[in-house]
Amino acid sequence: MPELPEVETIKRELEKAILGKKITEVLVNNPKVIKEPKKEEFAKGLKSATIKNILRKGKLLIFELASGKSLAAHLKMTGQLIYPGDTKQSRVSFKLSDGKWLDFNDRRLMGELRLLTDWRALKFVKELGPEPFDLEERQFKKMLAGKKARIKPLIMDQTFISGMGNLYAAEALFKAKINPLRSAFSLSDKEKNALLAAIKSILKNAIKQGGSSVDKYVQLSGKPGGYVRYLKVYYRAGKPCYVCGMPIERIALAGRGTYYCPKCQK
Ligand SMILES: [Zn+2]
Numbered sequence: 001m002p003e004l005p006e007v008e009t010i011k012r013e014l015e016k017a018i019l020g021k022k023i024t025e026v027l028v029n030n031p032k033v034i035k036e037p038k039k040e041e042f043a044k045g046l047k048s049a050t051i052k053n054i055l056r057k058g059k060l061l062i063f064e065l066a067s068g069k070s071l072a073a074h075l076k077m078t079g080q081l082i083y084p085g086d087t088k089q090s091r092v093s094f095k096l097s098d099g100k101w102l103d104f105n106d107r108r109l110m111g112e113l114r115l116l117t118d119w120r121a122l123k124f125v126k127e128l129g130p131e132p133f134d135l136e137e138r139q140f141k142k143m144l145a146g147k148k149a150r151i152k153p154l155i156m157d158q159t160f161i162s163g164m165g166n167l168y169a170a171e172a173l174f175k176a177k178i179n180p181l182r183s184a185f186s187l188s189d190k191e192k193n194a195l196l197a198a199i200k201s202i203l204k205n206a207i208k209q210g211g212s213s214v215d216k217y218v219q220l221s222g223k224p225g226g227y228v229r230y231l232k233v234y235y236r237a238g239k240p241c242y243v244c245g246m247p248i249e250r251i252a253l254a255g256r257g258t259y260y261c262p263k264c265q266k
Pocket residue numbers: 241242243244245246261262263264265
């Protein structure tokens with residue numbers, strides 16, 4: 001699933017590619033990804049809209065339109081935004097004033113498109129936890145205090161901290177040398193600081209590399225992201241830890257495959 005670095009990569013590419021352009025046509029190949037309003041109103045509301053601003057909130061992309069409305073796009077598991085597209089595999093495509101298409105592809109049809117009057121009123125946005133880059137040590141320590149939840153599912157909880165999913169949570173915990181099964185409150189102050197620093201540096205480097213293409217994620221141009229070669233534990237079950245040589249383990253935790261080094265992560 002695209003996480004913060006992947007969505008941020010697409011956002012930055014979109015800013016360069018389509019900002020200020022007008023949507024001249026909306027092609028709906030499969031209305032299942034349109035969550036609100038109804039397909040006809042969605043298409044009508046977007047026609048002739050100029051894209052004024054592009055924002056990211058957690059894993060959500062928001063296209064602010066000159067009309068005051070916004071188009072919100074969540075890629076979920078297999079969503080892709082491709083520009084210039086060819087509409088062949090897309091669920092919904094937007095023709096722009098430059099004559100090119102912006103494709104929303106989504107093989108598993110779990111993605112979500114919404115045309116909104118006020119994106120700030122969206123439940124998902126209202127419930128979002130803070131952006132990792134905005135967090136300071138003192139605030140992060142306070143957030144973890146007294147929390148009985150295990151640390152890995154907690155940092156993947158979008159209402160606790162926004163943007164991280166399974167991949168970057170595993171990588172951050174490895175970098176901070178923290179076992180994913182630990183309860184949040186059991187972390188020492190030093191470990192909490194190490195974890196916040198690891199989260200920030202890993203997300204920053206992943207953005208620099210254009211994200212991780214481990215599944216369907218590609219950049220706006222269709223090119224894969226380059227961060228996979230930097231992964232230390234994710235998808236490396238049975239392979240030797242780069243630090244100590246012990247095989248990386250894979251366990252199920254809160255329903256997700258969780259990769260970690262049993263020796264390095266205490
Ligand atoms: Zn190790």
